[in-house]
Amino acid sequence: MFPIRLTDHLDDDRTRIVPIAASGPLSHEVDDLSAEIAALAEGFGEAGEVRLLPRPLRRPNSVVLAGTGAGDEAGWRAAGAAVSRELRADEPLQVKLDGEVPPEAVRGLAEGLWLGGYRYRDGREDPRSAEVELISPAFSAYAESLALATASARAAWFARDLTNTPSSLKNPAWLSEELVGATAGHTGVEIRIRAGAELDRFGGLRAVGGGSVSPPCLVEMSWSPAGARTHVVLVGKGITFDSGGISIKTREGMKRMKIDMGGAAAVAAATLGAAELGLPVRVTALLPLAENAVGAAAFRPGDVITHYDGTTSESTNSDAEGRLVLADALGYAVAELDPDVIVDLATLTGANTVALGHRTAALYSHNDDLAAALAEAGRQAGEQMWRLPLADDYREYLRSDLADRHSSPARGAGSVVAALYLAEFLGDKADVWAHVDMAAPSWAETSELEISRGATGWGARTLLRYLERLSA
Numbered sequence: 027m028f029p030i031r032l033t034d035h036l037d038d039d040r041t042r043i044v045p046i047a048a049s050g051p052l053s054h055e056v057d058d059l060s061a062e063i064a065a066l067a068e069g070f071g072e073a074g075e076v077r078l079l080p081r082p083l084r085r086p087n088s089v090v091l092a093g094t095g096a097g098d099e100a101g102w103r104a105a106g107a108a109v110s111r112e113l114r115a116d117e118p119l120q121v122k123l124d125g126e127v128p129p130e131a132v133r134g135l136a137e138g139l140w141l142g143g144y145r146y147r148d149g150r151e152d153p154r155s156a157e158v159e160l161i162s163p164a165f166s167a168y169a170e171s172l173a174l175a176t177a178s179a180r181a182a183w184f185a186r187d188l189t190n191t192p193s194s195l196k197n198p199a200w201l202s203e204e205l206v207g208a209t210a211g212h213t214g215v216e217i218r219i220r221a222g223a224e225l226d227r228f229g230g231l232r233a234v235g236g237g238s239v240s241p242p243c244l245v246e247m248s249w250s251p252a253g254a255r256t257h258v259v260l261v262g263k264g265i266t267f268d269s270g271g272i273s274i275k276t277r278e279g280m281k282r283m284k285i286d287m288g289g290a291a292a293v294a295a296a297t298l299g300a301a302e303l304g305l306p307v308r309v310t311a312l313l314p315l316a317e318n319a320v321g322a323a324a325f326r327p328g329d330v331i332t333h334y335d336g337t338t339s340e341s342t343n344s345d346a347e348g349r350l351v352l353a354d355a356l357g358y359a360v361a362e363l364d365p366d367v368i369v370d371l372a373t374l375t376g377a378n379t380v381a382l383g384h385r386t387a388a389l390y391s392h393n394d395d396l397a398a399a400l401a402e403a404g405r406q407a408g409e410q411m412w413r414l415p416l417a418d419d420y421r422e423y424l425r426s427d428l429a430d431r432h433s434s435p436a437r438g439a440g441s442v443v444a445a446l447y448l449a450e451f452l453g454d455k456a457d458v459w460a461h462v463d464m465a466a467p468s469w470a471e472t473s474e475l476e477i478s479r480g481a482t483g484w485g486a487r488t489l490l491r492y493l494e495r496l497s498a
């Protein structure tokens with residue numbers, strides 16, 4: 027990511043950014059520019075609004091007015107993102123902060139600058155490269171905010187990069203190697219990759235990955251700091267491409283299926299972020315990785331699959347594959363890891379979009395406190411979710427004449443029923459589990475504020491905020 031640094035030095039050769047709230051006076055006065063800015067700022071200040079003030083032959087020779095809306099963290103994040111997108115990538119910037127700016131606003135501004143400046147790093151287009159300076163005589167007060175913003179934005183960039191990578195490159199082996207490389211840069215994070223015979227008990231993962239020439243694997247990443255009192259297990263769906271299998275998708279339905287490992291990318295990124303910040307929370311990330319392909323060895327509609335916990339599922343739709351790999355990972359977590367909290371993230375159902383639109387994830391949990399904590403973390407991070415019910419009335423949809431349960435009943439309430447299916451594998455941990463169906467917000471067709479077109483990295487920032495709150 028491009029550098030952002032704190033300093034008390036004001037350089038008139040750099041483009042100046044002036045944050046302005048939607049109501050009230052300017053957030054601060056800027057020397058002899060005050061009159062010019064005040065004249066331009068009337069009626070200005072909505073979050074993400076940007077206005078350029080050219081000043082030929084004067085220093086600085088350009089000033090950018092950036093609206094911060096209500097002046098909260100979200101408004102400052104929007105302002106940073108809009109500025110980052112508006113200006114040239116090689117244009118050095120400076121933001122003069124006054125003593126009234128709270129630390130969370132600085133965090134929002136820095137996150138916005140980085141997130142708005144994101145481009146997929148495929149060698150063709152570089153993201154913003156010029157340094158940004160945050161100017162304040164009390165700059166040491168913002169050091170922690172900048173460190174938190176750095177970890178959060180880095181997590182989102184990492185998740186976006188992994189998810190944007192085309193599936194011609196991104197198979198389970200490639201993705202696991204990328205995670206090994208990323209883990210090597212974080213002291214205290216361990217990684218284990220299970221493949222081949224080590225997956226004998228993971229019947230869902232083996233079934234889903236069986237039709238591909240790229241075999242499946244299970245990645246387990248662990249951050250175990252000394253003194254940690256809480257163990258959080260994060261599970262992320264990791265389908266590196268989803269053709270639908272024998273229940274094949276349409277061409278339109280397949281076009282974006284490189285993103286079907288967005289949940290795995292988010293939980294991996296959040297785990298690395300926790301290590302970067304040194305959070306005193308034990309985190310284990312489980313990433314079941316597979317390509318759901320059409321092939322001679324692909325699993326069939328009507329197959330009965332035996333999971334890690336020994337129970338069975340009848341699957342009549344090979345395009346409902348994500349819940350099968352998650353079921354194995356959840357069963358493993360309950361049997362082997364003794365978690366205090368389990369959260370799974372998955373691009374699981376199109377029904378998420380039908381119910382909540384393109385911006386909002388569906389949240390499920392039996393635990394009111396856990397659901398509230400995750401929703402609040404999402405609100406702070408700018409990633410919204412809405413809690414939907416785990417309706418007992420729909421459990422009958424899972425009934426099977428051949429197996430312990432049916433994994434893919436075609437009877438409506440798709441996102442809810444998928445969550446109810448996953449709940450079957452929680453055993454005595456059902457009351458400490460939450461499921462987030464983030465199929466809808468994992469991709470954006472257009473760039474807007476801190477969201478760039480393409481993979482959004484949704485969930486990485488929310489999970490990191492949640493882990494921060496646990497360690498507070």
